[in-house]
Amino acid sequence: MSHSHNADANHEANNAAAISEIKKVTIILSVLTLIELVLGFWMMGIASESLRLAIKGVIVILMMAKAFYIVAYFMHLKHEVKNLIMTIIVPLLLFVWFIGAFLWDGGSFRNLRNSYDPYFKAQSTIKVEKKESKHGGTTHEVAPAAEKH
Amino acid sequence: MSTTTTASPNEAKLWGGGKSPFNVEYGKLMMWYFLMSDAFTFGAFLISYGTVRFSTNGWPNSNEVFRSFPFAPEGVHAPLVFVSVMTFILIVSSVTMVLAVHAGHNMDKKGVVRNMILTIIGGIAFLSCQAWEWNHLFHEGAWWGRNPFLNADGTASSTNFTNFFFTITGFHGFHVFSGVVINIIMLIMTLMDKFEQRGHYLMIEKAGLYWHFVDLVWVFVFTIFYLL
Incomplete structure (x- = not known):
């Protein structure tokens, strides 16, 4: 009896740990996405090409971080056997x-x-001359040289 | 109390042979390898997009192309807003999928059913958003072979932009669609007590892997098409 009781307690603890891990990863993914979006909005008003490139670099790093959290925790790869992890990661x-x-x-x-x-x-x-029209999008005169190869 | 299940992993003769080197079920391992091959497919698509973009002098500004959302008043432009909604829908549906897998570990049929339904709703919501966006772009004159948008610097753009956009988001959307179908099948099997009879919910885990992969691909597609 005491043995099964112990197992139950263990199970409960594992359960709580798993749920808190899911919550944690959800928050991390949301925050990373929000940072990406803030950077995206910020980038709209920036003309400097080198600064834009730097922001794009940061966005790519955030993207990789999100990919890591999804694969490691949601897809559970982090808790798999090391050999399995290697057969997935090394080819990639x-x-x-x-x-x-x-x-x-x-x-x-x-x-x-x-x-x-x-x-x-x-x-x-x-530059193509722009003719704004409310419906049907922007129609534009294509410069004669630009239409066909 | 039966104690036969308490044998330590060292003693367990998994699959009746030696010790299992990967300690996962066959189908799950194969799902991983399938996803790896699918990662290369999407990788090839996105890298060819990058290569073409790098070999071109001008490119349309995504903030000018993707700036609409449903029920937007005339003339109101909100870049990034609609796609953020789509991104969060997919993240949330990924979370409900994890919760379904977790409920499956506990043999909690009710939890599996509830979370699978939420995941399916999330998938359908995402597909609806994508259908709206495609329809909207189509009515602006964008389609395979047609590009009404100019480059960011005002020069004429090629059709590469729209071709890549519709091909890659279309391929991803088709994956989402397949995922929804798979999830519906899993939901029906759960409701028919298939997994209760088998004694495990491993199928939910495999469907979950696929669903998370679809979310993972969207992380890349979203960043590359809408932010970079």
Whole structure:
């Protein structure tokens, strides 16, 4: 009897711990999202390109933090066996190369086009005349060079 | 009191072989591997979006594109507001899913049913928001192959922006839809006492993993499309 009573008490304690962990993670996720949104609103009024880039960096870090909390606690990965964690996390390290290589490639392609493709360069400097209309969105006159490749 | 269940893990011959190296049920392990492959699918989508954006001189300002919300008075623009609502809906539905899994651990059928219903409602609410936003953008002239928005600097924009937006949020929305269907099936199975008969609610955990993954993907989609 005493044994089962002990087990019950243990179970209760585990239960309370699990619930408080869920509450804690919920609050963390909400706060991180709110910070992201505040940064997003703040960024709207900022013209400085380097400051915007810095804020974007912070937002990406917050995004990774949210991902960590969802995977570790909601998906329970943190409480799994270490071997299991490794078979999930190690393959995902491919993303480090994946993101770096492809964004670098994109940037390099832009440089190449700006250097050697006068049409591409010109197209990105011609401003389109805006005609505001209440319904059907903004219609605009497309500069003749910008319509087709 | 039966004491056969108190055997220590060292003695337990899981699966009748040696010791289980991962200590999880087969289906749950496979769900993890499926989610890993799905992570690469979404990763590929988002990275191709990033690559194209990095190779282009101008890009539309998301705060000018996504600035409407339902029942907004004429001419009132509120960037980020509607998408924040969508984000919180998905976070809350993720929390109710955790609570359903937790109730399942305790063999608490009523708790599972209640939280599964809340999760399904959250999923449907999210899908409704997305349907409204797609419809709104469509009526502004945006669709695959059509982009009415200009770049932030006033130059002409390509259709890359709308193509990526509709493809990626569409793919995510389809995942949400599948998740809602899976959750409804789990709810029906719970109501039919399937899991009571099996003696465990592991299926709820597997559905939960999928649902959290959908929330996880939205964290990335939301940040990349609406904030960056």
